Amino acid sequence: MNTVTTRTHNKLTALDITYVGMFAALMMIGANITSFVPFLVVGGVPITLQPFFAVLAGAILGSRLGAISMAVYAFIGLVGAPVFAKFQGGFAQILNPTFGFVLAFILTAYITGKMIEKKNSLPSYILAALIGTLISYIIGPNWMYAAYKVWAQAPEAFSYKLVWIWMAFPLPKDILLAILAGMFAHRMRKIVKRGG
Numbered sequence: 001m002n003t004v005t006t007r008t009h010n011k012l013t014a015l016d017i018t019y020v021g022m023f024a025a026l027m028m029i030g031a032n033i034t035s036f037v038p039f040l041v042v043g044g045v046p047i048t049l050q051p052f053f054a055v056l057a058g059a060i061l062g063s064r065l066g067a068i069s070m071a072v073y074a075f076i077g078l079v080g081a082p083v084f085a086k087f088q089g090g091f092a093q094i095l096n097p098t099f100g101f102v103l104a105f106i107l108t109a110y111i112t113g114k115m116i117e118k119k120n121s122l123p124s125y126i127l128a129a130l131i132g133t134l135i136s137y138i139i140g141p142n143w144m145y146a147a148y149k150v151w152a153q154a155p156e157a158f159s160y161k162l163v164w165i166w167m168a169f170p171l172p173k174d175i176l177l178a179i180l181a182g183m184f185a186h187r188m189r190k191i192v193k194r195g196g
Helices: 015-031 052-061 064-077 091-093 101-116 122-150 161-168 171-195
Strands: none
Touching: 015 052, 052 064, 052 122, 052 171, 064 091, 064 101, 064 122, 064 161, 091 101, 091 161, 122 161, 122 171
16 A cells, blocks of 8 residues: 555654645646636636646545645635635635535545545546546535525526536546546556655
């Protein structure tokens, strides 16, 4: 088993903290890719690289450290650092219709890592990555719909169907990136294990 994930019941080591910080930083970068390619915003929803990095965190770091890294990212944003999409931050972001995705990424990393810890073949990595991505697509859009209906004052024509039309744009990209994340993580976990 990977040396990163064998310390699941111990205190975080310096290496663990480094990995957690690295993936939190990658999420910050992935959240704001639209700053460089602004056309990746569809209906006010930024098409980011966050699902890719959330899956990768769980697949490489394991369920515990992967989830911690995503929680650290969320915490940094909530205390005010402009690390969320469109360089937003602050506790008020909880009310943002897209904040459900931020929460989903914690579970995405955890479930992805947990599945791989049980079986670590290449097909298992890819399946775990796809299921992890699916989790973000279940939680995020439903949070968005609830937010627009309850407190974000959605336009009159807004509907649940419209939410999923929006989500259809990033879906092919996220499926492809999930497969690539699974393949990449499978290779990287072997390297990390060999180097541990």
